[in-house]
Amino acid sequence: xxxxxxxxxxxxxxxxxxxxxxxxxxxxxxxxxxxxxxxxxxxxxxxxxxxxxxxxxxxxxxxxxxxxxxxxxxxxxxxxxxxxxxxxxxxxxxxxxxxxxxxxxxxxxxxxxxxxxxxxxxxxxxxxxxxxxxxxxxxxxxxxxxxxxxxxxxxxxxxxxxxxxxxxx
Amino acid sequence: xxxxxxxxxxxxxxxxxxxxxxxxxxxxxxxxxxxxxxxxxxxxxxxxxxxxxxxxxxxxxxxxxxxxxxxxxxxxxxxxxxxxxxxxxxxxxxxxxxxxxxxxxxxxxxxxxxxxxxxxxxxxxxxxxxxxxxxxxxxxxxxxxxxxxxxxxxxxxxxxxxxxxxxxxxxxxxxxxxxxxxxxxxxxxxxxxxxxxxxxxxxxxxxxxxxxxxxxxxxxxxxxxxxxxxxxxxxxxxxxxxxxxxxxxxxxxxxxxxxxxxxxxxxxxxxxxxxxxxxxxxxxxxxxxxxxxxxxxxxxxxxxxxxxxxxxxxxxxxxxxxxxxxxxxxxxxxxxxxxxxxxxxxxxxxxxxxxxxxx
Numbered sequence: 025x026x027x028x029x030x031x032x033x034x035x036x037x038x039x040x041x042x043x044x045x046x047x048x049x050x051x052x053x054x055x056x057x058x059x060x061x062x063x064x065x066x067x068x069x070x071x072x073x074x075x076x077x078x079x080x081x082x083x084x085x086x087x088x089x090x091x092x093x094x095x096x097x098x099x100x101x102x103x104x105x106x107x108x109x110x111x112x113x114x115x116x117x118x119x120x121x122x123x124x125x126x127x128x129x130x131x132x133x134x135x136x137x138x139x140x141x142x143x144x145x146x147x148x149x150x151x152x153x154x155x156x157x158x159x160x161x162x163x164x165x166x167x168x169x170x171x172x173x174x175x176x177x178x179x180x181x182x183x184x185x186x187x188x189x190x191x192x193x
Numbered sequence: 194x195x196x197x198x199x200x201x202x203x204x205x206x207x208x209x210x211x212x213x214x215x216x217x218x219x220x221x222x223x224x225x226x227x228x229x230x231x232x233x234x235x236x237x238x239x240x241x242x243x244x245x246x247x248x249x250x251x252x253x254x255x256x257x258x259x260x261x262x263x264x265x266x267x268x269x270x271x272x273x274x275x276x277x278x279x280x281x282x283x284x285x286x287x288x289x290x291x292x293x294x295x296x297x298x299x300x301x302x303x304x305x306x307x308x309x310x311x312x313x314x315x316x317x318x319x320x321x322x323x324x325x326x327x328x329x330x331x332x333x334x335x336x337x338x339x340x341x342x343x344x345x346x347x348x349x350x351x352x353x354x355x356x357x358x359x360x361x362x363x364x365x366x367x368x369x370x371x372x373x374x375x376x377x378x379x380x381x382x383x384x385x386x387x388x389x390x391x392x393x394x395x396x397x398x399x400x401x402x403x404x405x406x407x408x409x410x411x412x413x414x415x416x417x418x419x420x421x422x423x424x425x426x427x428x429x430x431x432x433x434x435x436x437x438x439x440x441x442x443x444x445x446x447x448x449x450x451x452x453x454x455x456x457x458x459x460x461x462x463x464x465x466x467x468x469x470x471x472x473x474x475x476x477x478x479x480x481x482x483x484x485x486x487x488x489x490x491x492x493x494x495x496x497x498x499x500x501x502x503x504x505x506x507x508x509x510x511x512x513x514x515x516x517x518x519x520x521x522x523x524x525x526x527x528x529x530x531x532x533x534x535x536x537x538x539x540x541x542x543x544x545x546x547x548x549x550x551x552x
Contacts, residue, residue, distance in 0.1 A: 050271070050329065077311045085318030086348065089325070093344050096329050096337075155308060155368050179213070 029069060036062030049095045053066050053088060062085040197393055205303045208285050213376045213500070218453045219249035222401055225511050232515045256446040264331075264439055271330035276444045279323030279451035283458055286313045291371045293471050293496035294480060299470070301496060309370035310362070313462055314355055317417065320455060321347045323420075325435050325443055327448070331439040339435030342425050342522065348414035349529040350423075356413040356537035357409035360402045360544035371483060377470030378479045383407070385468075388475045395551045400545040407467050409537050414459045416529065418452060420510065422517040423525055430443050460506035461499075471495035 037057025046052045060083045067076035162170055212252025223238070223245065238247040263272065275384040289309040295300030306312055328340020359539060361383060365373050380389035383403045386396035427435030437448045463469060472479055478494060481485045487495075520528070 054322075073306060073308045074311070077315045078310045081311060081315035081318060085321075086316055086351070089318075089321055089344060091347060092322075092325055094342070096325070099339070 029066070030066040032069070034062075035059075036066065038062075049093065053092050053095060056091075057084050057088050060088070072154060075191045076156055201299055201302060205299075205301070205335065206288075209292055209303065210284055213292075214284065214287055214454065214457060217457055217500075218450050218501075219253065219454050221457065221507050221511075222252065222449075223248050224508065225339050225514075228508060228511045228516045232512070233299045253446075255435065257442050259442040261442040261444065266332045267439060268330040269334060271326050272439075273444075275323050275327035275330055276440065276447035276451070277323070277375045278326060279320055280447050280454065282316045282319040283451050283454035287461075289313060289370055290458065290463070290465055291374055293469055294492055294500050296464075296489065296492040296496070298486065300371065301441075301492070302481075305371055307369050307371070309368060309373075310358055310462070310466070313461050314351070315460070316457070317458070318347075318351055320451070321357075323448075323451065324336060327440070328436040331436070333432075333439060335432045336385045336436045336438045338430045339427055339438070342539065343436060345530075346416055346419075346423065346425060346525065349526060350533075353409055353529060353533035353537045354413035356418060356534070356541065357406045357413060358466060359537075360406045363541070363544050364399055364403070365550060371472075374465055374470035377469040377485050379476060382465045382469035382472070382474070385474065391471045398547055398551065399544075402547065403467070405540045405543075406538065407463075409533050409540070410466070411463060413533065414463065416525070418459055419456045420452070420456065421514040422520050423520050425525060456506060457503065457517055460510065464499065464502040468506075470502075471499040471500055474499055490547070 036059050039055045039057070039062060042055025043052045043059065046055060060079060064076040064079040064084070066072075067079060201228065216303065226248070227237045227245065238248040241247040243250045255536060263269065288303045289306050289312050291302040292302070294303060322348075324343045325340045328338075328343070331337070360375075364383075365376055367373050367376070379384060379502040381387055381392065381396060384400065384407060386392060387398050390396065415421075419425075424541065432438070437445055440448065472495070478491050480491070
């Protein structure tokens, strides 16, 4: 099923490029959804059903809807062909160069096709899905980080409420 | 055996989605008109064919032959994309619903996923894009208002919809719809624990949270499918026809059919989760296990039972539409966020306490 990988990888990249290239914010948002769908399909091909489905449920199904909602409500106009400030250009060049260096370093270090990643031992009992495994890990080994993340999200929510209330006065 | 799997999947997709679900969509439009007529003491469409049964065919021909008009002020590409986006996710969700036990040793479900209900919610949450896009691309005020309403409504009710089935998943400890149905077939349907292990104090106590989650689930389903009493996105007294005001011909029909397809899949999911899917009551004709061999005619009966239950549920949907008046928009939001969200959360805690106590 390698050709499926190529189809969905192409879809993901196509969507990703679309986000950057498009001038119209709504088209960009839809390209991003396309990219998420391709990514979800890639996860599912790796047998990570839960991750793939959550990718659609949370990102494509909820977060992007809110993005689109805001874009449409504010009626953001198309981006004009304006010159970017030097600082923005410089920062983006630094980010791109360091990312490419990182990728090259990782590839040369591991040797293309030579080294294999160590296989992850499946902790599956009979008839257990990956949902069971993830759930058990989250609520036993990683219960503390999960709580921390939850509190962090709560702080963000409270912060948004405080900020928007201040503007009303 | 690769080609065999692909062949079997293709046959299941073609038969279940295109030869059963799509005609069922057309027939439920007919049923809607007949039932509404009966409720309002009218006759309804009864001219085309026996008892008006061929009315859907006539409607289809009419939709295809009418002028497909694209107004000048719309954003063309998105305007064309939107109707397809409402229809496709509804049909995609058919993939994980088990519509029968077995036929020729083949499980009667297109994709036997371990994340069944999550898959349905994930794909169903994409239907909102069709509506949002239709409203935005139409570039006129009523469709836009309709799509904004629809977005906030669907996001709000998705939360209670997702939370409402958590108690059920906790009780069965399972996310595979096929195994949930098997469990119910042997030990009593979720809402009717009258046989097997369900016929005990434990079974009856657990039926209480399951009943609450059924109420929340069904009501949220009405909101998700944009049907009366929650059809604010297309409420004709305020918004002409809401998000599909600017559409005509087959594009309009796609919105219309997408709504009914979503309703059928919603009914299918409700039947699968709460009414034992393809199983007959009291464990009649129930196979020993999921892998046990099922005789051919048992398999046929199971498929018939599933669609019978789905049709009953659709008639319930229709009867509610013609009985209740429409909610006001603030009432709808209040109901979603203040009543159902809390109720679903409390229900999860109640189930956890009951499960701990009964253990």
